[in-house]
Amino acid sequence: MCGILGAVGDYPVDSLAFREALDLQMHRGPDDYGVFESGKLRLGHRRLSILDLSRNGRQPMTTQNGKWIITFNGEIYNYIELRQDLIRKGIIFHTDTDTEVILHGFDVEGPKFIDRCIGMFSFAIVNLRSNQMFLVRDRLGIKPLHYSIESNGLLFSSEIKSILRLKKNKPNLNMTAVNSYLAYRYPILGDTFFEGIYSVKPGHYLELNLGNTSDIKDVCYWDLPTDRQQSSLSENEYIEKLRELMESAITLRMRSDVPFGCFLSGGVDSSIIATLMSQVEPNIKTYSIGFKEEGYNEFEYSKIVAENAKCDHHEITLDMDGYMDMMTSLIDVKDAPLSVPNEVALHNMSKRLKKDITVVLSGEGADEVFGGYGRIFRSSFDWERKNYGSMSAEQNKVFLKNYEKKYGGREFKSEVDHFLHLYDYIPQHEREALFGNNEVFQNADKQTHALFTKMFDSWGDYSYPEKMMRAFQKVHMVGLLQRVDCATMSVSVEARVPFVDHRLVELSNDIPLDLKLKWNDDQSRLNAMSLMGDQISEKYDTPKYILKKAYEGVVSDRVLYRKKMGFPVPLDKWFSDDFGGVARDLILSSNSKLRDIFDIEELNKRCDPDILRNNHSEALKTWMLTNLELFLRSYF
Structure with a gap:
């Protein structure tokens, strides 16, 4: 399990900014890091060591012949069986990682190799000879993978904060995502709370060429x-x-x-x-x-x-x-x-x-x-x-x-x-x-x-x-x-x-x-x-x-x-104590961000102490509004 980051195409990103953006994900990978930079491609990786704890598992990882490179977050649980099958086909391995299994699997079978993988994963894998790139997310969305299409390139990351660090312009709040959050607790349309930043859909991969990032194919490989x-x-x-x-x-x-x-x-x-x-x-x-x-x-x-x-x-x-x-x-x-x-x-x-x-x-x-x-x-x-x-x-x-x-x-x-x-x-x-x-x-x-x-x-x-x-x-x-x-x-x-x-x-x-x-x-x-x-x-x-x-x-x-x-969680009981007062102060304060989005009279109704104290369901809804206010204060 790790954190990954990439910048593709002619999008201008200097090395220091890229490293700073990668380090924002240090919690995802405190054990090691790696960066690859060449031409139209920058790949970064923060490693949480799980399999093959040696430095042999360091990423981004390339094949010995320099044809393929990968930055990978997740686990391929059946990597031992897949590795043995690849060895029978003549492949020579140099690490004990599942990462190298993906590299050689793609070299032999291309993206069809994903069908044989049992696991949770999000990764970027690039054929450095053909400049063909695949951004892959696991079948059911266990691991996150976000991306932003820029005018002359593409950014992708395990966490949105790293993309925000590299974007030249601050994105606007996506109001469709706000509605989706209130209804379903998260944005469900493949979007995020930031306009122009998206999530690769579960069971999909994006295919593109490093020289033409405007032509991106969204391929469903499982459903x-x-x-x-x-x-x-x-x-x-x-x-x-x-x-x-x-x-x-x-x-x-x-x-x-x-x-x-x-x-x-x-x-x-x-x-x-x-x-x-x-x-x-x-x-x-x-x-x-x-x-x-x-x-x-x-x-x-x-x-x-x-x-x-x-x-x-x-x-x-x-x-x-x-x-x-x-x-x-x-x-x-x-x-x-x-x-x-x-x-x-x-x-x-x-x-x-x-x-x-x-x-x-x-x-x-x-x-x-x-x-x-x-x-x-x-x-x-x-x-x-x-x-x-x-x-x-x-x-x-x-x-x-x-x-x-x-x-x-x-x-x-x-x-x-x-x-x-x-x-x-x-x-x-x-x-x-x-x-x-x-x-x-x-x-x-x-x-x-x-x-x-x-x-x-x-x-x-x-x-x-x-x-x-x-x-x-x-x-x-x-x-x-x-x-x-x-x-x-x-x-x-x-x-x-x-x-x-x-x-x-x-x-x-x-x-x-x-x-x-x-x-x-x-x-x-x-x-x-x-x-x-x-x-x-x-x-x-x-x-x-x-x-x-x-x-x-x-x-x-x-x-x-x-x-x-x-x-x-005993929210109705907490709302009758200090937590309720803090939540109400946040939502109803004169500098509340929610005032710019929602009807103030409705916000007042949702902060009624008697309702919150006696109705757990209503307390949960107000808890969501409190979360939204805290989020908006941090990001917008």
Whole structure:
């Protein structure tokens, strides 16, 4: 895991400025650095040593014949197998790194070699003879890669701050990204908060020639399948396949020349990872975090798992002291507002575990891949019954009453409209009021709606709840992965996410819906007929059924089948203390940046102490506005 930087073409960048921009990413790579400069190409690298700790692993790295050069961030977990295959083809290796495997793989196969890589990665690789360059991002967006197209060149980097350091003109705030943040917690259109700076899309690479940076091809090399090709496997056969891939995903991610461990929240996903890791290597170091406020930690369950798996377990308890300062410093690492309150907690836990380990396995992705968000995924059943349901008169009467209570008088023209009503974090009508229903908001909302419409239309063979799950894999999961990357790399820790192994994602899209979101029995489905999805979930059905079933007898049922808790932060309690006053002062001050964007009366409403003290959901929305204000003060 590292930080990369590049300047391509005739864009004027002097050596000192380039080195300064690279060093802004020192937290991503404190162990070493390297710079390559020649003609129309500058490449930089900050190294966090994980594999082959010698100076042989230094980057940018070139092939012995000088044909290819690479600057690489990430890990290719199956590099040993790929290396052995290349050796059989006559390739001679000079290091024990996965970086050299990519170099020789491209020399032999070109970009098709990416298809054989299991890993997380973002890299720039250049054929110095043909001047052909590839900017590559992993399939599901685990590793960041940003770029800016200039009039006579291109800049790219793991972190936006390095691009900002090299740009001649300061970018304007991207208002579409602001709207996207309030709705989805991060910019989802391949853009960033800075006009003219973009993210390479997951599963894509950019192809260009150093001599003509205006001609850039955006190539999709991997995507979720658009045509249903479901296997006719039994439940037990799917379980065996799932176990096989899970064990492979975890074993591969335990390849490391530095100490490693595991986040252990006490939830299903991290408990499975910790247990399977302990079967490979005893006495795995595990880490749990919680808050001192009652009901805001899961230590009881993480202890059960740690004791059963014989882990070397550590608990970390946080309070609100210093939270605002840590929030500000983490925003400056991320170059964006934080997306969820627990990013600070995750950063703190990473800071603590860095004393013991450098690599940590984490459970992100399981909910998106295996259908864990039961309350929203089961709410597809609301739409289906409203539009296509067949119920008795009595059932329909109760159903319509519950529907009215949940949705009010709203009518949804399409699955996308219904989905976005459920998914939008700050609802459309509230964002409209904040923006004052201006043209900026209207245009931004049309763009994000068009994105989801295009995705749903392309998945025509799939049911509505399956489309929901796929949207979470394509959109929601990327935001979570950004969170874990920022929180861990801010303290030079590499996080690895086994559930985001692309082989597991492909398997999940082959597994029938009723094995992911499963009714408990026929009577449960009948009893739920008049209820809403959030009333049904985890009472009449089992989210992530097949994952839980696969590890019965391995992980305690008390952990597998307890109700989903998430990773809550006691914001409503904090807003009634000093934190609330600080937040209100920031948002409502005379020099508040939010005043230039939002309606001041709406901001006042969102800072009402009584609402914040008594409504956790509203406190979360105001927390987002606080983040946005802190971000704008730092960057604009």
